């Protein structure tokens with residue numbers, strides 16, 4: 112499963128945890144402005160906004176899992192197995208395949224408002240990338256520098272775009288259900304709650320942190336959603352980039368999956384393969400991997416954005432210990 116967030120702290124930081132039992136061989140990929148995006152059923156884009164993000168490159172095509180463009184619009188695809196439904200070609204609509212959606216939106220929209228406009232005419236059409244790479248059931252979080260985000264879900268009832276007041280997305284159920292469920296946890300707090308259980312009895316607060324005693328901690332998507340909303344909405348604002356990036360990764364790592372805890376098929380466990388975050392103002396892309404807790408960074412504006420070829424940055428997966436003596 113996965114978790115995606117937008118952390119607002121002066122600058123805005125957007126990204127996700129990717130939780131899976133296999134690695135696709137993804138890397139950090141910068142798509143410069145003049146790389147030609149060929150789409151299956153809508154016109155090609157020869158010139159567009161530059162994009163940085165995590166992608167698998169196949170036949171020189173960047174299959175983005177998540178990313179952001181130079182205008183500070185970010186987008187991530189998360190598993191949505193069950194409710195996700197893609198449609199046949201529809202006349203009069205922009206027929207975009209789910210694997211094309213991130214470049215289609217990030218290539219031409221500056222912000223969430225522009226993405227919303229484009230989505231009005233969109234039909235998510237069921238065309239596979241190839242026989243080997245079939246479509247995966249996804250939904251998307253889209254966020255920008257205004258500090259706001261939306262969720263895009265294509266189900267049997269059509270394409271839905273929801274405002275996301277909490278700036279968190281995980282997986283099932285459908286987004287309105289995730290929001291409704293939050294009410295069950297609205298009493299959770301960072302402070303020690305008053306004794307409302309039996310006010311006439313003197314209960315000893317035996318521990319710190321009793322306000323979050325009922326906070327879910329499971330690997331499942333509903334638990335991660337609640338835990339992340341609580342963590343993100345009480346996260347401090349840093350005084351500078353280093354503090355913000357540190358806070359951001361603490362937020363994501365609060366819901367990371369450790370090896371051995373989530374068995375998806377007998378003997379196979381999913382875990383947080385990587386966590387990433389982009390400063391939407393500067394275009395700096397930060398990431399950690401399961402094996403490497405060090406925060407690595409790739410800077411969008413330190414690559415030549417006017418060329419045509421993709422720029423690839425293989426993930427640094429080796430743990431580097433900082434010996435002090």
Ligand SMILES: C[C@H](CCC(=O)NCC(=O)O)[C@H]1CC[C@H]2[C@@H]3[C@H](O)C[C@@H]4C[C@H](O)CC[C@]4(C)[C@H]3CC[C@]12C
Nearest residue numbers: 112113130131174175176188190210244245246247
């Ligand atoms: C499976 C993960 C989502 C993580 C998740 O939720 N895990 C599984 C779970 O536990 O449910 C999704 C996120 C982005 C997806 C990839 C991207 O959409 C790009 C690409 C699109 C192709 O149609 C299929 C392969 C490929 C490469 C996708 C494979 C599945 C990915 C990697």
